[in-house]
Amino acid sequence: MKILHTSDWHLGRSLHGKKRYAEFAAFLDWLIEIIKEQQVDVVLVAGDVFDSSVPSNRAQELYYNFLSRVAASPCRHVVVIAGNHDSPTLLEAPKELLRVLDVHVVGGISERIDDEVLLLRDRAGAPELIVCAVPYLRDRDLRLAEAGESIAAKEEKLLAGIRNHYAEVFERAEQLRGEYGQGIPLIAMGHLFAAGGCIGEGEGMRELYIGSLARVDGGIFPENVQYAALGHLHIPQKIRGNELIRYSGSPLAMGFGEAGQAKSVCLVCCEGGKATVSQLPVPLLQRLERLRGDWPQIEARLQALFGEEASAWLEVVYEGEELLPDLRERLDANLAGTGLEVLRVQNNRMVQQALAQAHLEESLDDLSVDEVFSRCLEAQQVPEEQRPALLAAYGRVLRSLAEEDSLAE
DSSP: OOOEEEOOBTOOOTTTTBHHHHHHHHHHHHHHHHHHHHHHSSSEEEEEOSSSSSSSHHHHHHHHHHHHHTSSSSSOEEEEEETTOOOOHHHHHHHHHHHHTTEEEESSSOOOOOGGGEEEEOOSSOOEEEEEOOOOOOHHOOOOTTTTTOHHHHHHHHOOOOOOOOHHHHHHHHHHHHHHHHOOOOEEEEEOBTTTTOOOOTHHHHHHBBBBBBOOOGGGGGGTEEEEEEOOSOEEEEEEEEEEEEEESSSSOOOOGGTTTTOOOEEEEEETTEEEEEEEOOOOOOOOOEEESHHHHHHHHHHHHHHHHEEEEEEEEEEEEOOOOTTHHHHHHHHSSEEEEEEEEEEEHHHHHHHHTTTTOOOOOSHHHHHHHHHHHHHTOOOGGHHHHHHHHHHHHHHHHHHHHHHHO
């Protein structure tokens, strides 16, 4: 049996205002071809299908179009669990309809533990695989808040709740194996932060739980599990050296902190009660480059990209000593007529100058976001009469960002 493990698609995610639907569509096209080429029997999607709990119509169209195309392929089953970015209700709304296409969706925990223990059958109707499909477990799903609890006590209760829930799921799976035969492979799915996992800088992964990242030890997966397909961390990796407990990682770089990362999906082959894993590299669909340094360093890197005739989205982090109030204009002049586009400019020197006007003992942490912006206006000698309008516009931007974050939680 061949099983394909993927996760963290984040359909609908944009990058500094740039829509990425073409990339998502190209990835899903590639994934369909891999399913056909490798004759995949089961596809596992380990959470964060969407980037928001209220995904756009276009993002949902990509998702459902993919599922309908899988149904027309040699693949027999698709199992989808919700991640922390997904809405359990939205994912499960078409659950009964999707089941007709052998697409099994688990959006959240329910009173019936059987909802998370899936017995998949082959085309002749014989049991062929048991999947423990555990979705992202939210704090409110697992524990009752008590007055006066310490952060440590809350964390320990939460971790105990996660461990106990997985234990119940695996216990029910073992009962099924006893009924249908011990030779049936057992696969686990989860969307969580496993202890020993590595996160990338700026990958956009929010903290899982209030107070801590609630890292769950990989020991929650018993030895009788042939493979654990995990989602949430964007870097492809195995946990604590175990080849059979893996994050497939995100198929696209979700931010400039992931620029240059190799992306992949996992192909798991089960035979004779054992599993072997290989990584299938995802083609680079949109190049991201982070340019960092003073102006000569940035300019030299731009020239190198010109020589490659590269097409890329850029983040520029200026760290030189010289003040460059015209940094954006310089970049635009250098990039005219090329396949390079700057999506974000960070001028650290300008921020440092603005802060230098404060007391020596004052640090960035001492200032509010409004105060930092006001210092920048002063440093740039923006006329007093223009500042109220700029501050108002800045406030609207901050409110918009806060609303996007609240929707994505």
